[in-house]
Amino acid sequence: MSIETLSRKDQINQVAQNLFREKGYSATSMRDLAKAIGIEAASLYSHIKSKEELLQNICFRIAAEFFDEYDRVQNGNADPKLRFRHAVTAHTRVVASNLDASSVFFNEWRHLNEPSLSEFKAQRAAYEDRFKNLLKEGIEAGVFRKVQVSFAMRLVFSTLNGIPTWYRNDGALSPDQIAEQIADFLLEGLLKK
Amino acid sequence: MSIETLSRKDQINQVAQNLFREKGYSATSMRDLAKAIGIEAASLYSHIKSKEELLQNICFRIAAEFFDEYDRVQNGNADPKLRFRHAVTAHTRVVASNLDASSVFFNEWRHLNEPSLSEFKAQRAAYEDRFKNLLKEGIEAGVFRKVQVSFAMRLVFSTLNGIPTWYRNDGALSPDQIAEQIADFLLEGLLKK
DNA sequence: TATCTTTGCTAACGAACGTTAGTTTAAACA
DNA sequence: TGTTTAAACTAACGTTCGTTAGCAAAGATA
CATH class of the missing domain: 1.10.357.10 (Tetracycline Repressor, domain 2)
Known part of the structure; x- marks a missing residue:
């Protein structure tokens, strides 16, 4: 399944996996995560808690x-x-x-x-x-x-x-x-x- | 060498090793480190850069x-x-x-x-x-x-x-x-x- | 087309971050 | 004892953090 066909929520999880691995959980900010996806940090919270x-x-x-x-x-x-x-x-x-x-x-x-x-x-x-x-x-x-x-x-x-x-x-x-x-x-x- | 006989600088290094290991580098704050030693965060900078x-x-x-x-x-x-x-x-x-x-x-x-x-x-x-x-x-x-x-x-x-x-x-x-x-x-x- | 829901946005909150400035205390040395 | 130096303190700086509020756009449904 390519990344474009994922739901946004699944996409967030997938990109988070990658960033948490590469930079570590603490060193990965929600703004990093949002930027890697192409949205604003606050928008993440429409999908995750x-x-x-x-x-x-x-x-x-x-x-x-x-x-x-x-x-x-x-x-x-x-x-x-x-x-x-x-x-x-x-x-x-x-x-x-x-x-x-x-x-x-x-x-x-x-x-x-x-x-x-x-x-x-x-x-x-x-x-x-x-x-x-x-x-x-x-x-x-x-x-x-x-x-x-x-x-x-x-x-x-x-x-x-x-x-x-x-x-x-x-x-x-x-x-x-x-x-x-x-x-x-x-x-x-x-x-x- | 017990921890009391270490120079403060060596003590900072030793406690930092332990905290960086236990919590990770990014999740360890200079205030955490100072507290574990028993001084204020700003005081660390008399010893380290x-x-x-x-x-x-x-x-x-x-x-x-x-x-x-x-x-x-x-x-x-x-x-x-x-x-x-x-x-x-x-x-x-x-x-x-x-x-x-x-x-x-x-x-x-x-x-x-x-x-x-x-x-x-x-x-x-x-x-x-x-x-x-x-x-x-x-x-x-x-x-x-x-x-x-x-x-x-x-x-x-x-x-x-x-x-x-x-x-x-x-x-x-x-x-x-x-x-x-x-x-x-x-x-x-x-x-x- | 009108309405509702989802998904995004901007702005901002309060907290924590690494670090610096300036000052006081304590120790070392004359 | 008086003087110098090292090591602590308080206060604060500018930045970044996770998250929330409130609103706008876009998509789905009627």
């Missing part, structure tokens, strides 16, 4: 995408290695296909106020727990090395959540391609066997 | 630490695997021992103005090149899998630069300990061999 509402929408929409994509690829039948791979590739695809929103999700969530802030943290913790369980199952099945589950989960998410710092979705590598390569990297490591 | 000078000092001091620690552990004699391990553990130690400054270095550098911004990017690129070369040597020596060097470097730094999002230097795990474990993770991967 507040600046923070924009941040909330961005953070919780992409959070829902993470959950949805995870649930879609976890049918519960596969072995631990494959289930972990599916989770990693699902997460990677969501990030790589939504670079602006993901960046905001990873870096700007702290500017949420209560009660959104607590809700955000709760959802994130629940999502992280799913990956911890996958790691635990892999270790118990003897497929993964005996690493600390919580520690490994943090390293995995560090790797995945850094994607927006370097990946450009410009056709050179598709989201699906980097998803598979990142899964290989996490599972196999750098060393040749 | 500007808010941006604080950011510059933080970013370039930790950048120098990265280079220094890298150079210290690279004597050039070791094999590719060990040289890579030394680079990773050196980087990790600097991050884990300077969580506030590292966070600012990773996340707030974009608020630098020219010419500091270009200088920052140049230094970072030079540092990243050292890791790319280590990866290239490891692949050519047949020790590392044949991955894209630039891609692997990005994944490595994503893993390392995410440390401040989860690590607390509270004695449970020392910087040296996580450095070794992270190096294992990057080299060996999750799968049991």
Whole structure:
């Protein structure tokens, strides 16, 4: 969907995602946002309630995408290695296909106020727990090395959540391609066997 | 060195590191900073030139630490695997021992103005090149899998630069300990061999 | 065409921003 | 002790902030 066919409200959300990512939430003024769209700052308020509402929408929409994509690829039948791979590739695809929103999700969530802030943290913790369980199952099945589950989960998410710092979705590598390569990297490591 | 024995200027830098990390550079006001120290905002300017000078000092001091620690552990004699391990553990130690400054270095550098911004990017690129070369040597020596060097470097730094999002230097795990474990993770991967 | 609703505008509010000027206090030194 | 210097203070500057009020234009509906 090109940007011209979006409703103004959707357009505001999309441009806000991009500006919040590039400049940060606090350093992005409503006048910056309005100017990027081509209207006056006050006109934004015909479509949105507040600046923070924009941040909330961005953070919780992409959070829902993470959950949805995870649930879609976890049918519960596969072995631990494959289930972990599916989770990693699902997460990677969501990030790589939504670079602006993901960046905001990873870096700007702290500017949420209560009660959104607590809700955000709760959802994130629940999502992280799913990956911890996958790691635990892999270790118990003897497929993964005996690493600390919580520690490994943090390293995995560090790797995945850094994607927006370097990946450009410009056709050179598709989201699906980097998803598979990142899964290989996490599972196999750098060393040749 | 406890915070009481610091010069006021060093104290300002230290508190600024912490606030810039916790709230972000733009969301941290000079009044916030002054209040955390226990003086008035205007009094800060007896010791510093500007808010941006604080950011510059933080970013370039930790950048120098990265280079220094890298150079210290690279004597050039070791094999590719060990040289890579030394680079990773050196980087990790600097991050884990300077969580506030590292966070600012990773996340707030974009608020630098020219010419500091270009200088920052140049230094970072030079540092990243050292890791790319280590990866290239490891692949050519047949020790590392044949991955894209630039891609692997990005994944490595994503893993390392995410440390401040989860690590607390509270004695449970020392910087040296996580450095070794992270190096294992990057080299060996999750799968049991 | 007449009416209603949506979407934009200009103007402005009160608050917070980084920073400067000018002054007072405290510390260091003669 | 008297003098100099460093480091704090109060007050305020011009700017920008998110947001609101009130009004005009444009589009949809009757």
